[in-house]
Amino acid sequence: MIELDNIRVVHGAGSGAREAVSGVSLTIGTGELFGLLGPNGAGKTSLVSVLTGLRAPTSGRVILDGRELGRDGADLRRRIGLAPQETALYPAMTGSENMRFFGSLFGLKGPSFDRSAMEILEALGLAACSDRPAGTYSGGMLRRLNLAVALAHEPDILFLDEPTVGVDPQSRALLFSRIRDLHGRGRTIVYTSHHLDEVEALCPRLAIMDHGRLIACDTLSSLLGRMPGTIRAACGPVPSDLAESLAKQALGTWTNESGGFRLECPEPAARAPAVLERLIAAGIRPASLEVRASDLHSVFLSLTGRELRDG
Amino acid sequence: MADWPMLAVARKDLLLLARDRRSVLLLLALPGFFIAVLGVLLGEGFGTKADDRVRVSLVDLDRGTGILGSSFARLVRDDLLETPGIRVELLPDIETARRLVASHERAAVIILGPEFTSRVNACSFLPEGINPFFREGIHLDRVGVEVLRDTRQIATASLVEQVGQVSLLRVVLPYMIGKAFERLSDPDFIEILAKTVVLPVPPAFRPLFPGGKVNLSELLRLGSGGDARLERDYRARAGQGVQAAISEQFARYDLLGKTWAALTRSKASGTAKEVEYADTSGKGWLNRGAARYQILVPAQSVLFAFLIVLLAGSILVAERSSGTLMRLRLSPLGPGGLAIGKFLPVLAVSLIQNSVLFAAGWAVFGMRFGPAAWTTAERLLVLAPLMAGVSVAAAGMAVLVAALARGDLQVALLGALPALVGAVLGGCVLPRELFPESTRWLAYLTPHGWALNAYLELLDPDPAGSPDLMRVAASCAVLSVSGLACLVVAWRLLAREWRR
Numbered sequence: 001m002i003e004l005d006n007i008r009v010v011h012g013a014g015s016g017a018r019e020a021v022s023g024v025s026l027t028i029g030t031g032e033l034f035g036l037l038g039p040n041g042a043g044k045t046s047l048v049s050v051l052t053g054l055r056a057p058t059s060g061r062v063i064l065d066g067r068e069l070g071r072d073g074a075d076l077r078r079r080i081g082l083a084p085q086e087t088a089l090y091p092a093m094t095g096s097e098n099m100r101f102f103g104s105l106f107g108l109k110g111p112s113f114d115r116s117a118m119e120i121l122e123a124l125g126l127a128a129c130s131d132r133p134a135g136t137y138s139g140g141m142l143r144r145l146n147l148a149v150a151l152a153h154e155p156d157i158l159f160l161d162e163p164t165v166g167v168d169p170q171s172r173a174l175l176f177s178r179i180r181d182l183h184g185r186g187r188t189i190v191y192t193s194h195h196l197d198e199v200e201a202l203c204p205r206l207a208i209m210d211h212g213r214l215i216a217c218d219t220l221s222s223l224l225g226r227m228p229g230t231i232r233a234a235c236g237p238v239p240s241d242l243a244e245s246l247a248k249q250a251l252g253t254w255t256n257e258s259g260g261f262r263l264e265c266p267e268p269a270a271r272a273p274a275v276l277e278r279l280i281a282a283g284i285r286p287a288s289l290e291v292r293a294s295d296l297h298s299v300f301l302s303l304t305g306r307e308l309r310d311g
Numbered sequence: 312m313a314d315w316p317m318l319a320v321a322r323k324d325l326l327l328l329a330r331d332r333r334s335v336l337l338l339l340a341l342p343g344f345f346i347a348v349l350g351v352l353l354g355e356g357f358g359t360k361a362d363d364r365v366r367v368s369l370v371d372l373d374r375g376t377g378i379l380g381s382s383f384a385r386l387v388r389d390d391l392l393e394t395p396g397i398r399v400e401l402l403p404d405i406e407t408a409r410r411l412v413a414s415h416e417r418a419a420v421i422i423l424g425p426e427f428t429s430r431v432n433a434c435s436f437l438p439e440g441i442n443p444f445f446r447e448g449i450h451l452d453r454v455g456v457e458v459l460r461d462t463r464q465i466a467t468a469s470l471v472e473q474v475g476q477v478s479l480l481r482v483v484l485p486y487m488i489g490k491a492f493e494r495l496s497d498p499d500f501i502e503i504l505a506k507t508v509v510l511p512v513p514p515a516f517r518p519l520f521p522g523g524k525v526n527l528s529e530l531l532r533l534g535s536g537g538d539a540r541l542e543r544d545y546r547a548r549a550g551q552g553v554q555a556a557i558s559e560q561f562a563r564y565d566l567l568g569k570t571w572a573a574l575t576r577s578k579a580s581g582t583a584k585e586v587e588y589a590d591t592s593g594k595g596w597l598n599r600g601a602a603r604y605q606i607l608v609p610a611q612s613v614l615f616a617f618l619i620v621l622l623a624g625s626i627l628v629a630e631r632s633s634g635t636l637m638r639l640r641l642s643p644l645g646p647g648g649l650a651i652g653k654f655l656p657v658l659a660v661s662l663i664q665n666s667v668l669f670a671a672g673w674a675v676f677g678m679r680f681g682p683a684a685w686t687t688a689e690r691l692l693v694l695a696p697l698m699a700g701v702s703v704a705a706a707g708m709a710v711l712v713a714a715l716a717r718g719d720l721q722v723a724l725l726g727a728l729p730a731l732v733g734a735v736l737g738g739c740v741l742p743r744e745l746f747p748e749s750t751r752w753l754a755y756l757t758p759h760g761w762a763l764n765a766y767l768e769l770l771d772p773d774p775a776g777s778p779d780l781m782r783v784a785a786s787c788a789v790l791s792v793s794g795l796a797c798l799v800v801a802w803r804l805l806a807r808e809w810r811r
Contacts, residue, residue, distance in 0.1 A: 054640055056810060082641055088634030090323070092330045104319040105642035149638070 007060035020046035033183040035203030043212040081155030087142040091135030106153040140171025196296040227294035229268030235286035320652025342615040369421040375428025384423040390478040418467035424455035448476035481571040489569030496550030608672035609766030614739040623709030624722035646805035661702035700790035704758040707794030714801040733757035
């Protein structure tokens with residue numbers, strides 16, 4: 001289990017000081033696939049640096065399985081793998097050589113390590129090009145090799161910082177499949193991204209950061225549950241007493257639109273049949289009925305008051 | 312030991328460097344190229360102690376015997392040696408003299424020909440003797456002397472010739488005076504004297520000399536009473552008397568001495584030595600074997616050893632910018648491991664670079680290591696620790712710069728500037744002899760200065776010299792300690808970065 005206790009990170013000093021992380025406290029369970037979502041500059045990478053022990057927090061503590069992650073936690077570091085935002089590799093060395101070198105830093109070598117390194121490369125679709133210099137790899141292959149290197153010493157906690165930047169859809173699918181596989185094998189994974197769809201697709205629990213602050217941390221379903229969905233119909237005018245009654249029944253908000261209406265309510269899929277039934281009973285037959293559940297985009301919008309965009 | 316992460320880092324850096332063929336080529340070939348260019352362009356005196364005295368080069372072909380048991384050429388050479396403000400260089404043969412003048416390496420060469428002694432012997436004030444004098448001094452051709460002149464260096468050639476003329480005068484003139492003075496007791500001279508000295512006869516003796524006049528010859532004959540042996544004796548005494556009288560008159564000079572020192576009763580110091588000509592200009596278009604390579608090879612090897620700072624700096628900057636440093640920091644490597652891991656490959660590269668340069672210095676440029684009496688093993692035994700010391704100093708400085716620099720510009724400023732300033736102060740760019748005495752001590756503030764001091768001690772252009780090994784050992788110690796100190800500081804800096 002990873003516990004963050006009131007983490008604060010300040011870059012620079014004096015008048016130029018900038019608070020990158022402001023009092024973040026959260027817990028990541030063992031074996032969890034945890035998402036860290038936020039726009040660029042939200043403080044995610046700074047927080048990952050603290051979580052991996054790459055930098056000491058300005059204040060606060062990181063506790064890993066009951067032990068504080070300090071300066072000399074070499075044994076704790078062995079348990080951590082990081083696929084940083086940059087493809088931190090040696091382009092003049094082949095994929096295998098990169099694996100072997102980073103493995104050797106952890107004292108791993110010999111035929112058994114070579115086999116396990118090759119298995120990792122194979123799982124990430126890189127076995128065929130493992131003897132080619134990394135400098136000749138495509139962006140997607142480099143990202144996969146970046147992940148492979150992070151896995152070389154078989155860490156049980158894996159930090160993936162924006163792992164899909166510049167990756168083609170095929171590589172992304174392969175990465176997702178491998179991440180799910182690793183999660184299935186009990187690895188703790190912290191997945192950092194500013195892509196809502198990625199975090200939504202992968203992470204059962206997540207934290208949302210903005211301007212260095214933790215603005216939400218919950219399971220995906222809980223976060224989505226906080227936001228209403230939408231039932232939108234194309235139909236003739238709905239009498240106001242019926243609209244009022246439907247809104248009350250669905251615990252939602254009724255809005256008349258040109259050529260129809262919009263009803264915002266929790267769990268719209270569950271409530272849509274009853275709404276349709278009552279409309280038909282009232283002699284109103286909608287030409288179409290669109291049901292849209294809440295998503296992270298709307299959650300983020302409601303929490304931060306702005307869209308999540310790059311930069 | 313093979314499991315040490317620092318060795319993995321060192322191996323990795325060496326592998327990366329080996330794959331960067333252009334860098335390898337530049338690291339190894341560039342210093343050699345510089346040495347070759349400078350070796351071709353620089354003059355023979357490069358790096359040697361400046362000697363402002365006029366050089367008088369001469370060839371002594373004289374095989375005769377003159378006075379004092381030696382040839383007159385020897386006397387001329389001795390006289391030149393005693394002349395202040397000049398240095399005398401003895402060339403082995405006339406071909407060398409012609410080559411040096413033709414190649415403008417000597418402004419003039421004086422050739423003392425094989426007939427010199429016999430010609431000087433023949434010089435005399437007597438009508439039958441050779442008169443070598445004219446208004447300017449000595450007719451060189453009359454005494455078998457020749458001066459080869461470089462027409463491009465007329466002024467220097469004239470100066471050399473004038474110096475030669477003065478020495479020739481100091482040899483030929485006293486000899487001729489001495490010889491002439493000896494003639495004062497010669498019977499022929501006495502005969503001339505006796506016939507020339509005519510005196511009036513007193514009245515009482517006029518019956519004996521009816522002409523009223525008598526010459527010295529008649530008086531001596533009269534005094535000897537007709538005894539021919541006695542008469543010869545009287546004549547000799549007359550000669551000796553004349554000699555004694557003149558000697559007394561000119562008591563400050565030994566007119567019989569025949570040498571300048573004897574004539575003028577002056578004493579030569581006898582301490583000056585002439586220099587045997589040694590061809591230090593080398594052979595072929597590379598001037599292979601030229602003395603300048605004894606300076607150029609170590610100077611360039613020291614200069615480039617410290618320019619490796621840029622290599623280590625740029626490697627660590629690349630690690631920072633690519634994010635691999637982050638990965639290294641996440642490993643059990645630690646700051647000390649990283650510092651040593653970066654130190655070792657630079658050390659290895661520097662050692663390889665130095666070895667290649669010195670091997671090339673020996674094989675291509677014909678430089679010598681140590682005194683001629685040393686065996687190869689002895690040379691390597693002394694050279695190896697010095698190379699190691701230089702490499703440790705360079706690698707230490709390199710890791711320090713790498714730990715300090717955060718970008719390529721900082722590497723360039725922090726690395727190249729001290730490396731170049733050190734090279735200039737240390738004497739790698741310009742010979743230290745060109746610096747004012749008051750600033751030469753600055754070399755000791757740089758590792759370059761210590762390194763070059765030790766190399767020059769070992770690679771003295773004089774093959775007969777014996778190096779001061781204590782001085783070499785002291786330099787090795789200073790270099791090693793400075794390199795290790797830099798490594799420790801780099802370690803501390805990286806540790807601070809680790810903790811941040």
